[in-house]
Amino acid sequence: MSIFDRVAERSGGNAEKYALRQKLFGTEDVLPMWVADMDIETPLCVRDAVMKRAEHPVYGYEEMPRSAFEAQCSWMAHRHGVTLEPEDLLYSHSVVASISAAIAAFTAPGDEVVVQPPIYPPFVSTIRHSGRKVLSNPLRQDAEGIYRFDLEGLEKQITPKTKLLLLCSPHNPVGRVWERAELEALAALCLRHGIRVFADEIHSDLLFAGHRHTPFIALGEAVRAITLTAIGPGKSFNVAGLAISTVAMTDAAMRAEFKAVYDTIHFAQGTVFGHAGFEAAYREGEAWLEGLLVHLQGNIDKLSELLGRYEQIAFRPPEGTYLAWLDCRKMGFGSDKALREFFIGEARLGLSPGISFGREGSGFMRLNFAVPTPTMDAALARLEGALRAF
Numbered sequence: 001m002s003i004f005d006r007v008a009e010r011s012g013g014n015a016e017k018y019a020l021r022q023k024l025f026g027t028e029d030v031l032p033m034w035v036a037d038m039d040i041e042t043p044l045c046v047r048d049a050v051m052k053r054a055e056h057p058v059y060g061y062e063e064m065p066r067s068a069f070e071a072q073c074s075w076m077a078h079r080h081g082v083t084l085e086p087e088d089l090l091y092s093h094s095v096v097a098s099i100s101a102a103i104a105a106f107t108a109p110g111d112e113v114v115v116q117p118p119i120y121p122p123f124v125s126t127i128r129h130s131g132r133k134v135l136s137n138p139l140r141q142d143a144e145g146i147y148r149f150d151l152e153g154l155e156k157q158i159t160p161k162t163k164l165l166l167l168c169s170p171h172n173p174v175g176r177v178w179e180r181a182e183l184e185a186l187a188a189l190c191l192r193h194g195i196r197v198f199a200d201e202i203h204s205d206l207l208f209a210g211h212r213h214t215p216f217i218a219l220g221e222a223v224r225a226i227t228l229t230a231i232g233p234g235k236s237f238n239v240a241g242l243a244i245s246t247v248a249m250t251d252a253a254m255r256a257e258f259k260a261v262y263d264t265i266h267f268a269q270g271t272v273f274g275h276a277g278f279e280a281a282y283r284e285g286e287a288w289l290e291g292l293l294v295h296l297q298g299n300i301d302k303l304s305e306l307l308g309r310y311e312q313i314a315f316r317p318p319e320g321t322y323l324a325w326l327d328c329r330k331m332g333f334g335s336d337k338a339l340r341e342f343f344i345g346e347a348r349l350g351l352s353p354g355i356s357f358g359r360e361g362s363g364f365m366r367l368n369f370a371v372p373t374p375t376m377d378a379a380l381a382r383l384e385g386a387l388r389a390f
């Protein structure tokens, strides 16, 4: 049996995906396919490293070792073709916290921060919490239904107070892996208007069928000087619970400005287990990741095959991430509430409502397909049963 066929029991513990079922869906009787972690076992190399560290009898304060940063730099060079030095990287316990720190460091109250909805909700909430203005520049679907940046629309909305853009690359929830030319056009616009970019590239190892991730900092020296990049093993190796990522800045002055904010909130150290798991994932996890991508592609194919037979849901397979963005507008529900109730009550699936990613997500549902084979098959059977009766 493949490791991707094994079902690890997560209910009954503290796993957020399961523990919040009652609160979010009003019932325990849903297969939860919402929050972006995997129901797939974390790779053995990571678990071994954590267990080895656990054996040491002292769990005191610990520096993130240089060797861990080096492991991530090697990974970035090898998988994504970019050069980073350990000095460019700062530890972060959370990408969302890094976004908050970037907003505090590089904008003032009343300034505008750009988002491109539909978008991972904390992009918007961090801006609001910090008293900055959300400059919403929705993605546009082209004639083929492919989501694109709306750069003309952005150019029209920009003001002297527009200071930062939050880029999600690959994009959660729509699953785009932005092409180099698209990113270059966005970067040119940001350079022209003096807008810094926070590139959230946390999904960048999860790529399908010929799609290649272009790190924003791969676009040249000028772009590097305005970019903060969030990267980490959380999504790639299913270690969100180790609470560890990094934020990269190659411009020393920019890093110092960011660090000044960082230091006020004492963002200094990670956990003994986080450090061990992080380094092991990057050093030893590649073969596991390759296997995972094959498995995830299989889940996409099964979902495509099913939805190909039911025209009520339009589905374009994601280019990256393990999130499927289901266009349910043809189902004809009058409201997002009714759509959500169909998925909970009829399909017995706990998905993320598209509307939670902004009003551009109305009529959509996001399904996390990072599950082992038996769970995927059970989910598809539930979905098919509901669609057949619809």
Ligand SMILES: Cc1ncc(COP(=O)(O)O)c(C=O)c1O
Binding pocket: 035, 036, 093, 094, 095, 096, 097, 120, 168, 172, 200, 202, 203, 234, 240, 245
């Ligand atoms: C695009 C994106 N950024 C950030 C996060 C969360 O990162 P963290 O848990 O490190 O704050 C997620 C989790 O779903 C995500 O999808």
